[in-house]
Amino acid sequence: MKKLLNDPSKVVREMLEGIARLTPHAAILGDENVLVRRGLPTPSERPVAIISGGGSGHEPAHGGYVGAGMLSAAVCGEVFTSPPTDAVLEAIRATSGPNGALLIVKNYTGDRLNFGLAAELARAEGIPVEIVTVADDVSLRAQSQRNQRRGIAGTVLVHKIAGAMAARGVPLAQVAATAREACANLGTMGVALDGCTLPGADKAGFRLADNEIELGLGIHGEKGVERTAPMPADQLTETLLSNIIEDLAIKSGERVVLLVNGLGATPDMELAVVLRAAFNNLTRRNVTVERAWCGTLLSALNMPGCSISVLRVDDERLALLDSETESRSWPGGGKVNQSIRMRIAVTSNLTSEPNSTVTHxxxxxxxxxxxxxxxxxxxxxxxxxxxxxxxxxxxxxxxxxxxxxxxxxxxxxxxxxxxxxxxxxxxxxxxxxxxxxxxxxxxxxxxxxxxxxxxxxxxxxxxxxxxxxxxxxxxxxxxxxxxxxxxxxxxxxxxxxxxxxxxxxxxxxxxxxxxxxxxxxxxxxxxxxxxxxxxxxxxxxxxxxxxxxxxxxxxxxxxxxxxxxxxxxxxx
The missing domain is CATH 1.25.40.340 (DhaL domain)
Incomplete structure (x- = not known):
């Protein structure tokens, strides 16, 4: 498989060096594969640190979200592999003060174990640490309880909300509670059109025939919950949204934000078609879309496909999503254009257009x-x-x-x-x-x-x-x-x-x-x-x-x- 790489074993480090060159407000932490904010206040004056991460291959997550108003540090493991405990601990030490740190962890065993152990070690050093686990994958709702589901693209919205809350200078417990409330009102479901290929591998982890798609996949190349025939974008969007809406019990008249996320190899054209379908679908349900984003925010290497995330919101949650951040990969804005058509101005016809009436x-x-x-x-x-x-x-x-x-x-x-x-x-x-x-x-x-x-x-x-x-x-x-x-x-x-x-x-x-x-x-x-x-x-x-x-x-x-x-x- 052709890749723009040198040594696959060094890809994460070299990637971080490339990201750091384009992120003046961030730096790599020593020999660890950790990207941290520059210019933090002295430890005694620091707000709650927001730390996330996991296996690499999800770019722009997680390093792209480091910056004031979002993440204090991103801890990057090898491709699709949880980062080691020591790297997480160093990130906590480098960015935390007396106000402590909040770790945002996607619900995978390796991430929970390594981030959890790092939290215990940090607490033993006197650093207050809370953990928020994101488990937004609604495709698994028939097989498992909510706390056992995978964490996928909706995690980015939790990063933004927690980062904005921490920037207000509120205590750790309040930041954690706000993030957990967001998780409880968040649902995501994805679809893959084919598998993805790890650096150094000669083929994808799985392949789909031309007449197959995979519903409800995770973000590590693992298979989904159902393999089915391809369908038009409107029908596919209806399938994904119906699962999310049912899981979150969203009713007519409620307010949400919408995220259509690419998995790494999906053109913006196709993502925009899905965004259109999702917005129209929610509008027909009398659900108000207050903000919407469309793009590749949390990928799975070169996987073709997308996910849809829906987050129930109120004025407070919207304010947190709207707040400023210096993160280079947060798409910003999100304001929805409620009227997308403009009348064509009527002008006099100066050309010799034909007369449509037969006269001779x-x-x-x-x-x-x-x-x-x-x-x-x-x-x-x-x-x-x-x-x-x-x-x-x-x-x-x-x-x-x-x-x-x-x-x-x-x-x-x-x-x-x-x-x-x-x-x-x-x-x-x-x-x-x-x-x-x-x-x-x-x-x-x-x-x-x-x-x-x-x-x-x-x-x-x-x-x-x-x-x-x-x-x-x-x-x-x-x-x-x-x-x-x-x-x-x-x-x-x-x-x-x-x-x-x-x-x-x-x-x-x-x-x-x-x-x-x-x-x-x-x-x-x-x-x-x-x-x-x-x-x-x-x-x-x-x-x-x-x-x-x-x-x-x-x-x-x-x-x-x-x-x-x-x-x-x-x-x-």
Missing amino acids: ENDAGWAQRLKPALDAVAHALIANEAILTDLDSKAGDGDLGASMKRAADAIVAVPTNALTTPSGALATLGTALRRAIAGSSGPFYATALVRASRSLANAAEPTAQDWAAAFRSAADAISELGGAKAGDRTMLDALVPAIEAFDGGLKGGLNAAEAWAAAVSAAESGAQDTAHMSPRAGRASYLGARALGSPDGGAVAIACWLRALQPHITSR
């Missing part, structure tokens, strides 16, 4: 001719989606097939009564494709269609030569917009030969249908020729010679829709 007899004729031709284009693009995706993946980002599928859907959706004039039809298509296609294809096609529409603006009944001129103006627009020309291995290498063949055929005495057949043949030859061209424009130009061997997807798409139009080109 010949208008209906154009609509009846154009609609079947455009539907044929759409069906051809849909049929070739996989081919276009494959070609684009070899020299680009692989989105061409999906873009052309969206273009096809937009074309089919164009109403017949918007196709009553050639110029208006092209303008309508330009608008539809501009709105449907992202990336580069949308602007290219939209610009080409707008330019062609302008070319035909004064031609109520365009001749074949008028269409040829419009065709050429479309290609010129693409070239001007993208800065490419024929020979650069782009869509123009199919489009320009087609134009030359069509225009040349008409001037040579061919009728429109014969000239179009020549144009299709020229486009298909031009598209195939791109397989041997070195790219000089577009994303493929970054690959140079590595792009050789396969034709350009954009050029193949041009040939595809030109071929689809051929049966609809009449001889006149």
Whole structure:
């Protein structure tokens, strides 16, 4: 398994050194794998120290949460392994004064034993120590009592609440009581899409098939409580939240905060989709989401998946979550945007958009001719989606097939009564494709269609030569917009030969249908020729010679829709 590591046995120390370089308010404690706050007051003036930690591999937990207003120290064990007792004891000694220390421990045997023994040793030295154990994993509620469950991502919220409470200068007992109350009102459940891989290991601790997900997993690569089939994000979110809501007995009208946590290999895009689903789900239950956070706050190395945490809150708990901290990894904020849509300003339409009402007899004729031709284009693009995706993946980002599928859907959706004039039809298509296609294809096609529409603006009944001129103006627009020309291995290498063949055929005495057949043949030859061209424009130009061997997807798409139009080109 490829990793950005040196010696796996030194990964924790080297990681801490990297974190410390970016955390001016923290330092590594001697030879121990402990990150502590700098600049603490003299021992007699120190507030309650908040100390947490556990096995490494959960970054940014725990070192990322060291700082005023959160953790005084983070004790880091080897990957997925509890830190030794002595390291915990040194953290207590380094950060505590007469007000003592609160140890926040996730409910795993090794952590409880080592932090518990360190607490006893510290007490023997006269340092007051309390322990708060986080056991927020609701997936285990059917098998075990609450105090026997695992501690997972909700621990970060407990760090924040306890740290803010300690910063107020209140006694240890009060800080501990506040943290325990938070734990009692906290529930978390996660899902894994696959396993994670420890440094030095050549494979993941477990693997999931494409048709499997793991519900209720822990954060150390251990398996969950149920293996089931994948489901859409909304349904999966409902499954996780239902367990949490039932366990916490949250009722309509209550207030909560929400944390959607990534497990290490989940894109922010997917986490945001889950956050959306969770917020909407809770809102439907008439549960008010006062704050929400979304990101990777407590991971499991490179595990794909997420967890959802819900914490019941009141004004006091919210104030603690809102308080300032210098922790570099606390996401801050959390304020929820209750209204996420803004009206589009209504402006006058300065473009020559088509009139959607049929006003002339010949208008209906154009609509009846154009609609079947455009539907044929759409069906051809849909049929070739996989081919276009494959070609684009070899020299680009692989989105061409999906873009052309969206273009096809937009074309089919164009109403017949918007196709009553050639110029208006092209303008309508330009608008539809501009709105449907992202990336580069949308602007290219939209610009080409707008330019062609302008070319035909004064031609109520365009001749074949008028269409040829419009065709050429479309290609010129693409070239001007993208800065490419024929020979650069782009869509123009199919489009320009087609134009030359069509225009040349008409001037040579061919009728429109014969000239179009020549144009299709020229486009298909031009598209195939791109397989041997070195790219000089577009994303493929970054690959140079590595792009050789396969034709350009954009050029193949041009040939595809030109071929689809051929049966609809009449001889006149």
